[in-house]
Amino acid sequence: xxxxxxxxxxxxxxxxxxxxxxxxxxxxxxxxxxxxxxxxxxxxxxxxxxxxxxxxxxxxxxxxxxxxxxxxxxxxxxxxxxxxxxxxxxxxxxxxxxxxxxxxxxxxxxxxxxxxxxxxxxxxxxxxxxxxxxxxxxxxxxxxxxxxxxxxxxxxxxxxxxxxxxxxxxxxxxxxxxxxxxxxxxxxxxxxxxxxxxxxxxxxxxxxxxxxxxxxxxxxxxxxxxxxx
Numbered sequence: 112x113x114x115x116x117x118x119x120x121x122x123x124x125x126x127x128x129x130x131x132x133x134x135x136x137x138x139x140x141x142x143x144x145x146x147x148x149x150x151x152x153x154x155x156x157x158x159x160x161x162x163x164x165x166x167x168x169x170x171x172x173x174x175x176x177x178x179x180x181x182x183x184x185x186x187x188x189x190x191x192x193x194x195x196x197x198x199x200x201x202x203x204x205x206x207x208x209x210x211x212x213x214x215x216x217x218x219x220x221x222x223x224x225x226x227x228x229x230x231x232x233x234x235x236x237x238x239x240x241x242x243x244x245x246x247x248x249x250x251x252x253x254x255x256x257x258x259x260x261x262x263x264x265x266x267x268x269x270x271x272x273x274x275x276x277x278x279x280x281x282x283x284x285x286x287x288x289x290x291x292x293x294x295x296x297x298x299x300x301x302x303x304x305x306x307x308x309x310x311x312x313x314x315x316x317x318x319x320x321x322x323x324x325x326x327x328x329x330x331x332x333x334x335x336x337x338x339x340x
Contacts, residue, residue, distance in 0.1 A: 237263050272296055274305075274328040278336020290336035294328060306337075 240263050244256035272294050279290035292306040305328070321331050321340050329340035 233263070272328070274330055274339050276330050276337035276339055278333070278338070280335070292330060292337050 237260070240256065240260040244253065244260055247253040247256045275293045275295055277291045277293075280288045282288060291304060293302055293304050295302040318332055318334055321329055330337045331340050
């Protein structure tokens with residue numbers, strides 16, 4: 112507002128100078144006073160004189176307001192005020208934008224730190240699980256360590272066991288090849304024969320009947336041997 116105030120002062124002085132130099136109107140001055148007895152409380156001014164002074168002041172103010180330079184000055188002041196207000200608003204908007212951007216960047220940094228912390232902990236857990244698997248001595252310990260490692264890697268261990276049934280067959284030379292039932296793990300390749308040690312006779316198994324082994328696998332016994340159910 113300093114520039115606007117300075118411009119207003121300069122234009123006011125210039126307008127007054129032009130009006131007084133033109134001789135059309137003079138700046139109002141105080142009229143004579145009448146001193147009566149009784150000191151300062153007795154000072155009064157004639158009503159006509161006061162009215163003339165007020166009229167002169169009104170005419171002077173009207174002339175100042177209708178002076179072309181005064182009107183131009185008023186327009187310039189309005190424009191300057193609008194520019195200054197606009198700049199003030201833009202400065203406030205930029206400040207708010209900077210503050211919002213700073214807050215967003217701080218939030219991103221905080222989230223990145225949290226994510227990095229989770230990643231580090233996850234890697235540490237995977238490393239420990241890998242070490243446990245490598246140091247496991249027994250099949251049970253290896254299975255437990257493997258399942259934990261798969262779970263940490265986002266691959267939850269599943270029951271990947273399947274049955275492989277080989278039926279009993281008659282050979283061309285008249286001999287018989289005994290059938291067998293194996294369980295095998297699709298993930299680890301581990302193979303276990305589930306019918307080992309059992310006599311393979313028709314008297315033991317009923318043809319067409321479904322049997323379930325100790326691990327829940329189902330197979331049908333046929334005249335040709337076992338078939339997965």
